[in-house]
Amino acid sequence: MERRQFLATGSGATALTLAASAGLAPAHAQTAPAWNKLAFDSKSMAEAAKALGATGAPVESKDLILQAPEIAENGSVVRVGAQSKIAGTTQLALVVEKNPNALAAVFDIPEGTDPNVSTNLKMGQSSNVYALAKVGDKFFYAVKEVKVTLGGCGG
Structure with a gap:
């Protein structure tokens, strides 16, 4: 694995982990009011x-x-x-x-x-x-x- 690929993959995983720990999940997004x-x-x-x-x-x-x-x-x-x-x-x-x-x-x-x-x-x-x-x-x-x-x- 190249350094750039590792950083890109690691950044995405970190963001998902932080979002999940903050209580943000796709289920919350689906229950949000619809954009007009x-x-x-x-x-x-x-x-x-x-x-x-x-x-x-x-x-x-x-x-x-x-x-x-x-x-x-x-x-x-x-x-x-x-x-x-x-x-x-x-x-x-x-x-x-x-x-x-x-x-x-x-x-x-x-x-x-x-x-x-x-x-x-x-x-x-x-x-x-x-x-x-x-x-x-x-x-x-x-x-x-x-x-x-x-x-x-x-x-």
């Missing part, structure tokens, strides 16, 4: 909301606050956040209208938790950015235009 592929393949805010479970059109709300820069100097790292002041918020999503896949992130908000999230997004061009909040069976949104000076999706 339809939502992440959506091309607009309306499609994303429908794929996340909206039965009607989302309604704009002043109680949903979207934090995003007016101008992003580099589209590969755009800091975006959302905070909901709507009681009973169970999910927050961030949608970038002109990205190839509009839905950028979804956060499930456990009961009793402050619905306040932020993350870095990649934006290929200037676009409207939406914060989408799920409250019961209703969806609310806030929107802000973000101008990108240097594209982050290969531009």
Whole structure:
């Protein structure tokens, strides 16, 4: 056995051993909630909301606050956040209208938790950015235009 092959095999075995000792096993992965592929393949805010479970059109709300820069100097790292002041918020999503896949992130908000999230997004061009909040069976949104000076999706 060559040294490289030994290291590759040994690294994989070590990783599996550590995962098993931490309680991670394929059975746990199979019982995890399913990834919503339809939502992440959506091309607009309306499609994303429908794929996340909206039965009607989302309604704009002043109680949903979207934090995003007016101008992003580099589209590969755009800091975006959302905070909901709507009681009973169970999910927050961030949608970038002109990205190839509009839905950028979804956060499930456990009961009793402050619905306040932020993350870095990649934006290929200037676009409207939406914060989408799920409250019961209703969806609310806030929107802000973000101008990108240097594209982050290969531009």
